[in-house]
Amino acid sequence: MGRALWLGWGLPPKLVETLNVVLDEALNNIISYGYREAANDEIVVYLAATPGEIVAEIEDGVPFDPLKVPAPDLDAPLKDRKVGGLGVHCMRSLMDYVSHERVAGRNRLRLTQKIHPADIPMQPSRATHWK
Amino acid sequence: MTDINRDGVTIFEPRGPIDGTSAKPFAERISGLINSGTHRGVIDFQHVRYVSSAGFRPLLVAAKLIDAAGGRLVLCGLSPRPLRLLEFHFQH
Numbered sequence: 001m002g003r004a005l006w007l008g009w010g011l012p013p014k015l016v017e018t019l020n021v022v023l024d025e026a027l028n029n030i031i032s033y034g035y036r037e038a039a040n041d042e043i044v045v046y047l048a049a050t051p052g053e054i055v056a057e058i059e060d061g062v063p064f065d066p067l068k069v070p071a072p073d074l075d076a077p078l079k080d081r082k083v084g085g086l087g088v089h090c091m092r093s094l095m096d097y098v099s100h101e102r103v104a105g106r107n108r109l110r111l112t113q114k115i116h117p118a119d120i121p122m123q124p125s126r127a128t129h130w131k
Numbered sequence: 132m133t134d135i136n137r138d139g140v141t142i143f144e145p146r147g148p149i150d151g152t153s154a155k156p157f158a159e160r161i162s163g164l165i166n167s168g169t170h171r172g173v174i175d176f177q178h179v180r181y182v183s184s185a186g187f188r189p190l191l192v193a194a195k196l197i198d199a200a201g202g203r204l205v206l207c208g209l210s211p212r213p214l215r216l217l218e219f220h221f222q223h
Contacts, residue, residue, distance in 0.1 A: 021216070024183050028151035032185075074221070078198055083191055086184035086220050093219070 002047050002056070009049055015115065022094050022111055023056055025087040029066045030058065030109070051117040053096075058109045065100045066091070066109065134164065141169045146178040149186030158189035165193060170202025177208030187220045 002023055006016040023045070030043060046057040071092075072085040091098050097112040134143040141164055149157050164172065174190075176182070190206070197204045209217060 017212070021183070024150055028183065028185055031151060078191075078194055081191060081195070083188055083195075086187055090184055090216075090219070 002045075005047060006049075006054075011049070011054070011115075015054075015113070018094050019054060019056070019113065022091050023058075025090045026056070026058055026066070026109060026111060029069075029087045029091075030060055030064065030107075033064055033066070033069075052114065054113045054115055056111045058111075059103075059106050061106050063102065064107060067098065067100050134160075140171045140173060142173045142175060144175045144178060148181040148183075149179060150181065150183040151185045154183070154185035154189065157186060158192070161189050161193045165196050165200075170197055170200045172197065172202070173205045173207060175208045176206060176210070176213055179208075179213060180210060182213045182216055184220060187217065191221070 003016055003020050006019055007013070011019075027043065027045070041061045043058065043060045046055075046059075048055045048057075066088050069085050069088045070082075072082060072089050073080075074089075076082075091111065095111045096114045097110070099110045101108050101110075134141055136142075143160070143164065145157055145160075147153060161174075172193075194204050206217070
């Protein structure tokens with residue numbers, strides 16, 4: 001989703017790959033567990049970059065905190081492994097900070113990746129959003 | 132998605148990215164193969180460039196079912212990107 005935009009911002013391809021994986025996981029989690037089409041819910045994605053960090057914020061309406069999904073036990077033998085929780089594990093492991101809060105009756109999932117200023121050539125804060 | 136049966140081993144070749152959108156038919160195909168008696172299978176990922184956790188979930192289910200049936204599931208052809216994600220999701 002954000003690939004072309006992030007590449008356009010001049011982010012390194014490897015970082016863009018990581019951000020894309022995390023955004024895919026976050027949105028899929030919301031769509032699979034939180035989103036209700038019948039409720040005419042709207043998912044809004046904000047992407048922003050500053051010289052120090054990349055932030056993706058995802059807002060939607062149906063109360064759902066993906067951070068409450070139990071973490072998978074990756075050390076368990078195959079037969080004991082529970083199915084599920086991989087997407088959240090992915091988000092938490094690949095990003096520096098992941099937070100969730102309810103603001104004005106909507107979920108706000110915030111994913112933050114710290115970056116070295118040299119990794120983002122453009123200077124002032126930029127943001128964009130999709131609905 | 133194509134599958135070939137050779138010497139009692141089913142070789143399954145999914146194509147394209149396996150993400151939240153395409154994971155359902157992928158899962159249905161795998162569970163269909165297992166339900167029809169396939170307990171020796173190879174999934175060849177040479178035509179797959181991306182697998183998200185939605186795609187790894189059916190793989191975990193399949194591996195558990197095949198393991199319980201005393202069979203064997205082998206994955207091959209993973210390009211570096213899906214392989215990295217696979218290793219990340221399955222440390223065993």
